[in-house]
Amino acid sequence: MRVDVLVVGAGFSGAVVAERLASHGKTVLVIDKRSHIGGNAHDRMDAHGVLIHPYGPHIFHTNGRRIAEYLSRFTEWRAYEHRVRAKVGDRLVPIPINIDTVNQVYGLALDEETIAAFFESVREPRSPVRTSEDVVLNAVGRDLYEKFFQGYTRKQWGLDPSQLAASVAARIPVRTNHDDRYFTDTFQHMPLDGYTRLFERMLDHPRIRCEVGVDFFGMRQRIQASHIVYTGPIDAYFEYCYGRLPYRSIQFQHEHLPLSQYQAVGTVNYPNDHDYTRITEFRHLTGQAHAGTSIVREYPCAEGDPYYPVPRPENEALFKRYEALASQATEVTFVGRLAQYRYYNMDQCVGAALKAAESVLARLGHDNVEPVEGSAPRVRASAGARAADGSTDEGKRVGVDEGKRVTPRPGRDAGPVGTGD
């Protein structure tokens, strides 16, 4: 089968590019070596009928209105603000560090007037701020650094914070108020029917063919496409010619428990205890009503599927060498967390993919790129994981925008490999 574009990877980056290209008249073959679509954002029911994220908890949040509106063409949403506690000593305290964190850890009674002076008294000023250690010491000083960041980071990355770029720890703010939400983005919602359903709707287009269980490297010689969009690890594409780029992996240990609730918030971080970094309980994220509950523990490791680029100067330098090769390879566009070696959240992948699709369309001779048609997001209080009878933890509507409702279209089965015939 000859197609205009082969898209390697059916995660957010690949699916968005495929949808955009197909909507502009291009024929697209999407392949993924996994047995399913959605990449790391894939979700599914576990053996007990609980909606889980097999590749770890995925909470959608963005300040990008265009991104939220674009995705709203394929899903309605459930409002959800993620909260995280960190186990420090015997207490579970808010992270990001806020006034309550400091008060609970030190038995103080600081308020919005006095917290800044507290941080000023404990911080270790650093200039320049180069590493993740610098970021945290500069903001909150050594004791809070050791209680909340040092152990977690060593587990998560196999590196000390002093060996990681500032951008890693800078993801976690320090608050001078009582806000205990993990994110402060203007749009914080979960797809109402889950991520996989969103992907099914995105890829359900007459000009898109999607084949899972297909490895690009097993069919690369047989490709009949005018262009390739590649969302896998960039070093693999170039056969590791400059050596391997480090990617951090995680082993996910899922467990189902016969309890109505395991923990009070979506995620509990364990900076100092255990080999795992955090435990997430999915019902908080999805709002699903179920007699039992499912949780996941994350054990970071070096070997395994690549999940995280490892932001540090020597890795960036190696990536730049691959990026230079990529800029010479005009037959392929690299996009996404693995291909661009960027610690992207989902919304950033969507943004990068929208941009990549525009450049591919321009390259393939479609210079009148239509703007992304979006829908005003529709938010419902009900859960992403509806039980078989449709019941959810919450029943009432919290607010509905005037946007167009997207009618779900049936997902399509993966067919056999379609190249070369």
Ligand code: FAD
């Ligand atoms: P991926 O989702 O990795 O998709 C790439 C796809 O390419 C994969 O499915 C892979 O199988 C396929 N592929 C690779 N090589 C080949 C090949 N040779 N042949 C065929 N297919 C191939 N982001 C958030 O916004 N919020 C969160 O809460 C959040 N939590 C996260 C938690 C964890 C544990 C992890 C690991 C990530 C989290 N993220 C979160 C980040 C999010 O997963 C990514 O930003 C996003 O899913 C990346 O999309 P992608 O399409 O670029 O890559």
Ligand code: UDP
């Ligand atoms: N981090 C930490 N302690 C925490 C939370 C985060 O040290 O309690 C550091 C750690 O290095 C982590 C990084 O901040 O890898 C980014 O955290 P985030 O929760 O954004 O990680 P992700 O959800 O992407 O795994």
